[in-house]
Amino acid sequence: MAKPKKTVIEYRNYELPLNFPVLLLTGDRWHISDVKSGKLHFHNCLEIGICHSDSGIIEFDNTPYPFKAGDITFISRNVPHTTYSNKGEASLWSYIFIQPDELLKGVYSDSSPYAEVFADMLQNFQLILNKEDYPEIYFIIRTAMDELQNKRINYQLSVKGLMLSLFMKVMRVYSENKGKKLDDKDAHENAIVISPALDYIKENYMMNFPMEELADLCHLSQTHFRRVFHEIMNTSPLNYLNTTRILQSCILLRTTEESILSISEQVGFRSVSSYNRHFSEIMGTQPSEWRHKMARVDSASILEYTGWMQAQTLTESRDK
Incomplete structure (x- = not known):
């Protein structure tokens, strides 16, 4: 009997700036192929994505989940996944790669009321939301992407503030899904x-x-x-x-x-x-x-890449 084929998983390492660990990938290059690659991949930071057009499938550990235009995705570091569009389509995406624990250092320290939720979310996070159900989250991400793309004065400070608001809102959604209660009250002043x-x-x-x-x-x-x-x-x-x-x-x-x-x-x-x-x-x-x-x-065969700065085109995918 032939041995089962070993799963191939790609590791994509994105080098983010130390003082501002955020990277935007956007533009017409980010049309996702309708051909399933047969490989999962994971990366060294949190991926936040927005689907601008069309629809398709995201697989987490070979379990498929549908996506459509207007969907927002959150995928933690070390979570193997793959994305492909529905047949005949080429969904357009924008991505933010971020290390929230570094960008928001000190906000969710051990003495924070929600440090446990934040840490758990960074390691075990895979979520698909739609802008119709979560318009505030969608607006924050689009605004952050605009700031990162145009780089107007104090854009880094603006993005940091937007990310702080974003993660507070997403933590609530995550906690609800995990069955944990997350109160709205501020952190206790005497946490120390x-x-x-x-x-x-x-x-x-x-x-x-x-x-x-x-x-x-x-x-x-x-x-x-x-x-x-x-x-x-808590x-x-x-x-x-x-x-x-x-x-x-x-x-x-x-x-x-x-x-x-x-x-x-x-x-x-x-x-x-x-x-x-x-x-x-x-x-x-x-x-x-x-x-x-x-x-x-x-135990999978790991193919290591230093980031992918461009999505595979339909032609490239079919030729492989």
């Missing part, structure tokens, strides 16, 4: 008060310690600490600790061959059943299934 607890969890997540110890570090009573922590982080101290453990376990699942039992113990869970339950709640799947999915990406 729980910084010792956040630092301790970051350094000692693999240890078993009482939540009372975190309250002592912050010089707060247990009741007051739990209330303030929830106001700031979750309980224990849930935050378990989320930190799960995210750390993802690194071990992807980079080692150790058993799930061993990994669960290394990140601080007392039983593998507890680990599996929390993993499923946070990641939406079981550890073994997540590892299998990531193995598909990691």
